[in-house]
Amino acid sequence: MTTVAVDKLLEVRHVEKRFGGLTALSDVSLSIHRGEIYGLIGPNGAGKTTLFNVLTGIYRPDRGALAFAGRNLIGLKPFRIVEAGLARTFQNIRLFGNMTALENVMVGRHVRTRAGVIGAVFRGPRTCEEEDAIHKRARELLDYVGIARHANSLSKNLSYGDQRRLEIARALATEPQLLALDEPAAGMNATETANLRKLLTRIRDDGVTILLIEHDVKLVMGLCDRVAVLDYGKRIAEGPPQEVQKNPAVIQAYLGGALP
Amino acid sequence: MIAPFAARFKHWKRDRRALWVGYAMIAVALAVLPFLVDNTLGRTWVRVIDFALIYAMLALGLNIVVGFAGLLDLGYIAFYAVGAYTWALLASPQFGLHLPFWLILPIGFVAAGFFGVLLGAPTLRLRGDYLAIVTLGFGEIVRIFLNNLDHPVNITNGPIGINLIDPVMIGGVSLTKTHEILGIEFSGTHIYYYLLLLLVMATIFVCVRLEDSRLGRAWIAIREDETAAQAMGINTRNVKLLAFAMGASFGGIAGGLFSSFQGFVSPESFILLESIMVLCMVVLGGMGHVAGVVLGTFLLAVLPEVLRHGASPVQQQLFGKVILDPESLRMMLFGLALILVMLLRPSGLWPSPIRRREFADAKADS
Numbered sequence: 001m002t003t004v005a006v007d008k009l010l011e012v013r014h015v016e017k018r019f020g021g022l023t024a025l026s027d028v029s030l031s032i033h034r035g036e037i038y039g040l041i042g043p044n045g046a047g048k049t050t051l052f053n054v055l056t057g058i059y060r061p062d063r064g065a066l067a068f069a070g071r072n073l074i075g076l077k078p079f080r081i082v083e084a085g086l087a088r089t090f091q092n093i094r095l096f097g098n099m100t101a102l103e104n105v106m107v108g109r110h111v112r113t114r115a116g117v118i119g120a121v122f123r124g125p126r127t128c129e130e131e132d133a134i135h136k137r138a139r140e141l142l143d144y145v146g147i148a149r150h151a152n153s154l155s156k157n158l159s160y161g162d163q164r165r166l167e168i169a170r171a172l173a174t175e176p177q178l179l180a181l182d183e184p185a186a187g188m189n190a191t192e193t194a195n196l197r198k199l200l201t202r203i204r205d206d207g208v209t210i211l212l213i214e215h216d217v218k219l220v221m222g223l224c225d226r227v228a229v230l231d232y233g234k235r236i237a238e239g240p241p242q243e244v245q246k247n248p249a250v251i252q253a254y255l256g257g258a259l260p
Numbered sequence: 261m262i263a264p265f266a267a268r269f270k271h272w273k274r275d276r277r278a279l280w281v282g283y284a285m286i287a288v289a290l291a292v293l294p295f296l297v298d299n300t301l302g303r304t305w306v307r308v309i310d311f312a313l314i315y316a317m318l319a320l321g322l323n324i325v326v327g328f329a330g331l332l333d334l335g336y337i338a339f340y341a342v343g344a345y346t347w348a349l350l351a352s353p354q355f356g357l358h359l360p361f362w363l364i365l366p367i368g369f370v371a372a373g374f375f376g377v378l379l380g381a382p383t384l385r386l387r388g389d390y391l392a393i394v395t396l397g398f399g400e401i402v403r404i405f406l407n408n409l410d411h412p413v414n415i416t417n418g419p420i421g422i423n424l425i426d427p428v429m430i431g432g433v434s435l436t437k438t439h440e441i442l443g444i445e446f447s448g449t450h451i452y453y454y455l456l457l458l459l460v461m462a463t464i465f466v467c468v469r470l471e472d473s474r475l476g477r478a479w480i481a482i483r484e485d486e487t488a489a490q491a492m493g494i495n496t497r498n499v500k501l502l503a504f505a506m507g508a509s510f511g512g513i514a515g516g517l518f519s520s521f522q523g524f525v526s527p528e529s530f531i532l533l534e535s536i537m538v539l540c541m542v543v544l545g546g547m548g549h550v551a552g553v554v555l556g557t558f559l560l561a562v563l564p565e566v567l568r569h570g571a572s573p574v575q576q577q578l579f580g581k582v583i584l585d586p587e588s589l590r591m592m593l594f595g596l597a598l599i600l601v602m603l604l605r606p607s608g609l610w611p612s613p614i615r616r617r618e619f620a621d622a623k624a625d626s
Contacts, residue, residue: 056491082493090491096484099477107481111493113474117502120473121466127473134474174493 007034008067009178009209010055010086015064017050017233024050025061025233032178037200037210039224039241041217043253046230048213049091052182055211056088057081069177082111087176089167091183091213097156101147101166104155105138108173141169145199161192168199172208179203180211185219197223221245229253294453305565306449310521312561313456314514319541319557320463320550321510326539327548328476329503330483332392334535335379335399339508341406341530342375343368343515345416348525351426354417361428365516372512373505375402380504384497387486399535407527421526428455428520436523452521459517460554463510467550470506479503480548544601546608555610564590 010032017025025047032038042048053059055066057078066073068084076084087108096104113134119127142148145165150158155166164184171179181200185193193216200223204210214220220227221241228238231253237244244250297305322336346368350359359367379398383391410418427436427448435455436448470476478499481489490496519525537560545556571586584592601609 077495078490079493079495082491087493088491090488094485094488094491096481096488098484099480103477103480107477107489107494108492110474110478110481115474117470117475117506120475121469123469130474170492 036225039220042230085177087171317514325507328479334396337535338402339511340515343512344519347516347519368516373509376508546611549612552610
């Protein structure tokens with residue numbers, strides 16, 4: 001898949017993040033184009049999750065710039081970043097366990113809705129309308145990711161794969177332009193991974209750009225339009241999967257040999 | 261589960277008649293309750309019910325903080341104290357101020373809410389045990405302040421407390437005096453019962469509405485996983501402060517009414533044990549479940565009184581003398597009841613349907 005006009009949705013420029021004496025990210029630059037699935041790979045401890053946390057506002061970088069849809073992200077609180085249109089999922093699933101699947105997705109609508117205390121207590125026509133819309137959208141999204149039948153189950157009782165899907169539905173409820181997924185295929189079996197792959201392609205085709213951090217090299221290489229490789233906090237390659245695969249630095253650092 | 265609004269109304273229409281009959285019966289029962297109690301058990305028991313209603317407001321307020329948002333607050337009674345002293349200072353001979361109740365109640369509401377934010381702001385980053393310790397300290401600090409603000413400038417009268425506090429007055433008529441309306445005699449205790457009942461029902465209404473709203477979902481999301489809530493675009497700082505403020509405000513109103521009903525306040529009424537008592541009402545009834553909290557409140561507010569009045573005569577009859585004095589028996593049974601509830605019904609006597617399911621699951625898993 002080739003993008004016709006390159007429209008940079010997210011630009012990471014010369015980002016550096018240190019923890020005491022350890023440099024977790026040094027001079028990392030990459031750009032994610034609108035409408036692509038962008039993969040971020042690297043061996044354990046390469047700084048993938050650190051970069052992820054820098055993007056989502058949990059860490060503040062020591063140096064560098066982050067531009068998202070033309071807007072600076074540095075210094076924004078996590079909820080502001082969601083507001084700007086960057087939603088995430090977690091590597092170790094973090095759902096609201098004692099809320100139903102539907103309610104989980106409804107929470108995702110929080111950032112795009114308004115009702116406050118007055119609205120909640122008096123329930124005027126506008127609040128009712130908004131509640132109905134939240135409800136309707138949440139159901140649509142559950143259906144979209146294929147777990148509508150579990151709408152009223154507590155989310156902690158869902159199967160592992162369904163929990164991953166629910167996390168994606170919840171993130172989609174915030175109407176992101178960029179959906180950042182932290183190892184969504186971790187712990188999934190072959191069938192679940194294949195289904196996930198279909199879902200991600202569909203989300204991309206529906207206009208949401210995806211950033212994928214993943215260990216599963218096969219999934220990344222098959223699914224992503226472009227890939228960046230991190231090693232020891234440095235970006236050692238960026239480009240289409242076929243090119244990156246042949247990059248000697250990547251083979252040396254990450255794959256330890258040619259791919260099969 | 262949450263049904264869409266439209267569907268909820270459809271369901272209502274079908275059962276509307278049954279629902280109204282039910283409501284009417286409850287309303288009549290609540291309306292005649294004080295007279296029934298007065299004529300069978302005596303005036304003291306109407307007073308006990310009045311205090312139970314004040315506690316119900318407190319417990320419902322605390323339920324917003326602890327039950328919905330999951331922020332363990334052990335100093336909640338401080339907001340009750342703020343409300344009580346606000347009323348006491350603005351409507352007593354202490355400063356010669358006698359503001360009308362419709363002015364003091366909102367002031368108490370706002371003052372307590374402000375103190376809620378004051379406590380909430382520095383504790384935003386704390387969770388669980390650490391939050392509990394700080395809130396516990398806060399509760400004690402407020403009480404000690406009230407105890408010592410009699411010098412250098414006398415504001416609170418210190419440990420002596422403030423006396424001769426104005427009751428609620430409507431059109432120059434005091435609500436603590438006995439009045440005859442339509443040939444029926446209403447004592448002050450009766451009138452306060454209706455006043456408090458009205459406020460408790462309003463509180464219940466607000467709580468139920470809040471729980472099933474965008475804000476209520478945000479609170480519960482924070483209780484479940486604060487990091488994830490933040491990643492879903494919830495401004496956790498504001499939403500948590502709002503929980504503190506809302507909870508505190510209800511406490512403030514309850515405090516004001518307590519003050520006006522008693523006609524007297526002193527720091528003694530706001531000790532740590534009171535905070536713990538209110539927390540027990542929430543936990544025993546069913547954290548996060550409005551109906552359960554009300555049940556818990558009435559059990560813990562009324563049963564000790566039953567013991568206080570019943571234990572000695574019963575022992576006298578059984579053994580010919582009083583072996584255990586009612587006060588120590590009360591604490592003993594109270595402890596026993598709490599242990600039993602935690603063992604047998606860890607989610608409270610009347611948990612919310614979802615929490616009930618949660619504990620059932622935990623049992624099925626183990």
